[in-house]
Amino acid sequence: MSNFPFLSVLTVAPLVGALVVALLPRRRPDLAKQVALGWSLLVLVLSVVMWVAFKTDGDRLQFRESYTWIPQWDARFTFAADGIALVMLMLIAVLVPLVILASWHDAESSKRSVPVYFALLLILESTMIGVFAAADVFLFYVFFEVMLVPMYFLIGSYGGHQRQYAAVKFFLYSLVGGLFMLAAVIGLWVVGGKTFDWQALTQVDISTGTERWLFLGFFLAFAIKAPFFPFHTWLPDAGGAAPAGAAALLVGVLDKVGTFGILRYCLPLFPEASKWFAPWALALGVIGIIYAALLAVGQNDLKRLVSYTSIAHFGFIGVGIFAFTTQAGTGAVLYMLNHGLATGLLFLVVGMLVARRGSALISDFGGAGKLVPLLAGVLFFAGLASLALPGTAPFVSEFLVLIGTFTVNKPVAVIATLGIILAAAYVLWMVQRTTQGTLNPALAEIEPMRRDLNLREKVVVAPLIALIVLLGFYPKPVTDVINPAVRATMEDVGRTDPAPEVGSIQEAAK
Amino acid sequence: MTELKLPSIDYAALAPILIMLGAALLGVLIEAFVPRKQRRLAQLSLGLLAVLAALVMVIVNSGDRLITAGGAIAVDGPTLFLQGAILVLAAMALLLIGERSVERGGAFVAQAAVTAESADDRRQAEGSNGATEVYPLTSFAIGGMLIFVAANDLLTMFIALEVFSLPLYLLCALARRRRLLSQEAAMKYFLLGAYASAFFLFGVALVYGFTSGIPGRSAGVDFATIHAAVTESPxxxxxxxxxxxxxxIGLLFKAAAAPFHVWTPDVYQGAPTPVTGFMAACTKVAAFGALLRVFHVAFSGAAWDFTPVLGAVAVLTMLVGAVLAVTQTDIKRLLAYSSIANAGYLLVGVLAPSKDGLSGTMFYLVAYGFSVLAAFAVVTLVRDADGEATHLSRWAGLGRRSPFFAAIFTFILLAFAGIPLTSGFMSKFAIFAPALDAGQAWLVVAGVLTSMVLAFPYLRVVVMMWLSEPGESTPTVTVPGGLTSAALTIGVLATLVLGVVPGPLLDLANGAAEFVR
Structure with missing residues (x-):
């Protein structure tokens, strides 16, 4: 079974599904939804089989496939997955069916073609899988850019208030980063002996000056995509305007391409430059944690608030990556997964609330828990997961990042810990203002607000809640997959973990 | 008196040129002798057949690497590749020119001499059948372009320049709608083009003077002599x-590079749209073919001297094209500025002094030609009672009215913006990689930065079409006739195929990327 071309099939399958869905007649929206859901479940099943086939003690890159593409440039269709990519692929496979289920009625309100909406979701899934599965820099770049197109139309055509502005801003920001990366990709190709093969390129020795410029080209693209402070301004607009399902994918998966890219490309390909820039990257991460959390506290729009919390979380991930310890690195990757689950859930629940109320403003709610107790409960749980309460999955990752960072860089770890306090502030305050307290009289008059979670919505939130709790208590299956990949990445950078004995920590910190 | 020696002429190698010019002459005879009713069919089939025959001859000759006609014509890899490119793109343009079902009587006037806005003119606009002189004129232009990219001395190049420019000036004046704009465009193009030709001729004279006085060689303007003179001339x-x-200056004018670009937006806007497409695709190929030959063959020894200057021109061209495209409100002018910016990217390729640079530039020319012709084909279809609706505000909500054509146009715009899986991305890579390899990092950085700026106007059109609500004045898209459909299909398919599997064409370009001297 391990010879099965998992990654190429996973990449192509949703694309085929998208074609099928798009060709369905516009008058049969329900059929389109069912086909899309079925197709994404198929992808999920295949991903689970792949997860089982992955050997945790095997090679760093597994399921390798390689086909000729453009021989003149030595660009190939090379797919391969390490533990980090595997985890992200799994996250995509889990989230997409849930998002399709959650967006069941989203497209109908926009007067636009319903089948196209679901076709776009499947195209997005295909490109997202491709970007994590690529092991050829050229192929990675292709997916990295093409990914923008379906998301652009999802936000622009099916989004809410200010969707045009948000879609264009999203596209232009990402394109700017992408074009800097294109220059760096070409530069890497030239100095790397005219090949795009990732494994071959990791062996190339690049002069210090060139390496730093190339690192910057890649890092800028990833920092915009992630997004790190100060390149984050597009995310609240895009997250605020996108339909809830697309927003969950945008923040939950698409943005992870940025942090994944840093782990897969910046660190192994440009180890010296990574170390040289690490203090700056750490500073951006820490600023992002505090700054975005403060902004989140002040938001009055639910979706924008969740977007800002994500920026803060990406700060944590950035800190975890650039601390260069296995603990912090594992924490960062685990955070990528857990954030996808927790924030995905939060976005979907917020989407359900917003769909009922017809407004995303917190001030339009108040005491909603009295009308929809179950929904309010799920929102509370998603919020707690998002603030990394012990017992939920994000706690494990946040804790790993912080202790991994503390061993090498105390000030950063201490400042980052303040972010947890602010997280409690923005989450709890948001929950309080929307679902607790006296009932907003205007709210009771809105008929949909009296309907609690229906079966479809329960099916959407249940798996996510289960996963968050499960991984909160027993993250071992995931960490086993992540650990070897992270250790290999840290070895690429030439950093080994500080020895655990007492007293050696200060030396290691130097 | 010395005996007159006739130069040997390889007629097979010259066949594509002879076929095109012969067809043009035959077309003039058809104008004179064939009854009016059958002229259009006769002319169109003659034009297409000639292009096909010439293309076949190019393919038959594909192994040729020779200089013939007394050193006037060089038939080598780049010549054949570019001739093939011109012929394929010209065939598409001919299909667009021949279309009659989109507009009553076609896009061309019956009589260009009728005063604009007069009663005759109005009658003409009602839909009398267009004149058929456009076909021989186009054939002459194609023939001239074929010589232009094959010319092996500066005088032949000058004559070819005139042979393809003069018909183009005329073609620009033949638009059925907005006649004043069309005539103004032709006038502008003619006057500025005449200046540019004069500059070119003056340059030939100076270079001739430079080549004199080398021991053992007579002065001349053929490229081998110039090449020797660059290193040896006293x-x-x-x-x-x-x-x-x-x-x-003469060549950059034709290539629409800044600061010699000012004619481009006016001419692109005023000319009949099929002719605009023809100019944007074929003239660009011809102009850059000549630029490549002049700078890679004749003056390659002086590369150190001209590279910084041409590099500055390239950067300026990219900047002007990208920045001014942002402010445009007319789709044809927007595409004109985009074509200026693309001239800048092409110059980056011209300045990469390697085989890869040459093949990359040729790849770019073909890829861009297909996309731009498809783009103008869509422009001919978006129309209302007054002809083409080119103002951008009129395109609002087009995606709702005609999702199919809006999707096609979106795809082409994404190609222009260089999004992967389109030929636009592959051609950007094909040009930037050799430039960076040659150490021209500053040109690549400029190219990347201007691409960011240029993405904005493209995206604005996409937003207009898809994300805006259709207004009262949103025109519908005319169902295209068979000819336009064929051209559009070829253009879109080529844009997609070259974006997904560029290998074969790259192979072809690589194999052709060597000049004879």
Whole structure:
């Protein structure tokens, strides 16, 4: 079974599904939804089989496939997955069916073609899988850019208030980063002996000056995509305007391409430059944690608030990556997964609330828990997961990042810990203002607000809640997959973990 | 008196040129002798057949690497590749020119001499059948372009320049709608083009002077002599630099590079749209073919001297094209500025002094030609009672009215913006990689930065079409006739195929990327 071309099939399958869905007649929206859901479940099943086939003690890159593409440039269709990519692929496979289920009625309100909406979701899934599965820099770049197109139309055509502005801003920001990366990709190709093969390129020795410029080209693209402070301004607009399902994918998966890219490309390909820039990257991460959390506290729009919390979380991930310890690195990757689950859930629940109320403003709610107790409960749980309460999955990752960072860089770890306090502030305050307290009289008059979670919505939130709790208590299956990949990445950078004995920590910190 | 020696002529190698010019002459005879009713069919089939026959001859000749006609014509890899490109793109343009079902009587006037806005003119606009002179004129232009990319001395190049420019000036004036704009465009193009030709000729004279005085060689303007003169000539280098500069002005004018670009938006807007497409695709191929030959064959020894200057021109061209495209409100002018910016990217390829640079530039020319012709094909279809609706505000909500054509146009715009899986991305890579390899990082950085700026106007059109609500004045898309459909299909398919599997064409370009001297 391990010879099965998992990654190429996973990449192509949703694309085929998208074609099928798009060709369905516009008058049969329900059929389109069912086909899309079925197709994404198929992808999920295949991903689970792949997860089982992955050997945790095997090679760093597994399921390798390689086909000729453009021989003149030595660009190939090379797919391969390490533990980090595997985890992200799994996250995509889990989230997409849930998002399709959650967006069941989203497209109908926009007067636009319903089948196209679901076709776009499947195209997005295909490109997202491709970007994590690529092991050829050229192929990675292709997916990295093409990914923008379906998301652009999802936000622009099916989004809410200010969707045009948000879609264009999203596209232009990402394109700017992408074009800097294109220059760096070409530069890497030239100095790397005219090949795009990732494994071959990791062996190339690049002069210090060139390496730093190339690192910057890649890092800028990833920092915009992630997004790190100060390149984050597009995310609240895009997250605020996108339909809830697309927003969950945008923040939950698409943005992870940025942090994944840093782990897969910046660190192994440009180890010296990574170390040289690490203090700056750490500073951006820490600023992002505090700054975005403060902004989140002040938001009055639910979706924008969740977007800002994500920026803060990406700060944590950035800190975890650039601390260069296995603990912090594992924490960062685990955070990528857990954030996808927790924030995905939060976005979907917020989407359900917003769909009922017809407004995303917190001030339009108040005491909603009295009308929809179950929904309010799920929102509370998603919020707690998002603030990394012990017992939920994000706690494990946040804790790993912080202790991994503390061993090498105390000030950063201490400042980052303040972010947890602010997280409690923005989450709890948001929950309080929307679902607790006296009932907003205007709210009771809105008929949909009296309907609690229906079966479809329960099916959407249940798996996510289960996963968050499960991984909160027993993250071992995931960490086993992540650990070897992270250790290999840290070895690429030439950093080994500080020895655990007492007293050696200060030396290691130097 | 010395005996007159006739130069040997390889007629097979010249066949594509002879076929096109012969067809043009035959077309003039058809105008005179064939009854009016059958003329259009006769002319269109003659034009297409000639292009096909010429293309076949190019393919038959594909192994040729020779200089013939007394050293006037060089038939080598780049010549054949570019001739093939011109012929394929010209066939598409001919299909667009021949379309009659989109507009009553076609896009061309019956009589260009009728005063604009007069009663005759109005009658003409009602839909009398268009004149058929466009076909021989187009054939002449194609023939001239075929010579232009094959010319092996500067005089032949000058004559070819005139042979393809004069018909183009006329073609620009033949638009059925908005006649004043069309005539103004033709006038502008003619006057500025005449200046540019004069510059070119003056440059030839200076270079001729520079080549005199080399021991054992007579003066001349063929590229081998110039190449030898660059290193050996005892003459002052002022002659060389002056000559190169003046030649470059003449060629850069045709290529629409800044600061010689000012005619482009007006002419692109005023000319009948099929002719605009023809100019944007074929003239660009011809102009850059000549630029490549002049700078890679004749003056390659002086590369150190002209590269910084041409590099500055390239950067300026990219900047002007990208920045001014942002402010445009007319789709044809927007595409004109985009074509200026693309001239800048092409110049980056011209300045990469390697085989890869040459093949990358040729790849770019073909890829861009297909996309731009498809783009103008869509422009001919978006129309209302007054003809084409080119103002951008009129395109609002087009995606709702005609999702199919809006999707096609979106795809082409994404190609222009260089999004992967389109030919636009592959061609950007094909040009930037050799440039970076040659150490021209500053040109690549400029190219990347201007691409960001240029993405904005493209995206604005996409937003207009898809994300805006259709207004009262949103025109519908006319169902295209068979000819336009064929051209559009070829253009879109080529844009997609070259974006997904560029390998075969790259192979072809690589194999062709060697000049004979």
């Amino acid at each position: 003459a002052s280098e002022v002659l060389l630099f002056g000559g190169v500069a003046l030649l470059a």
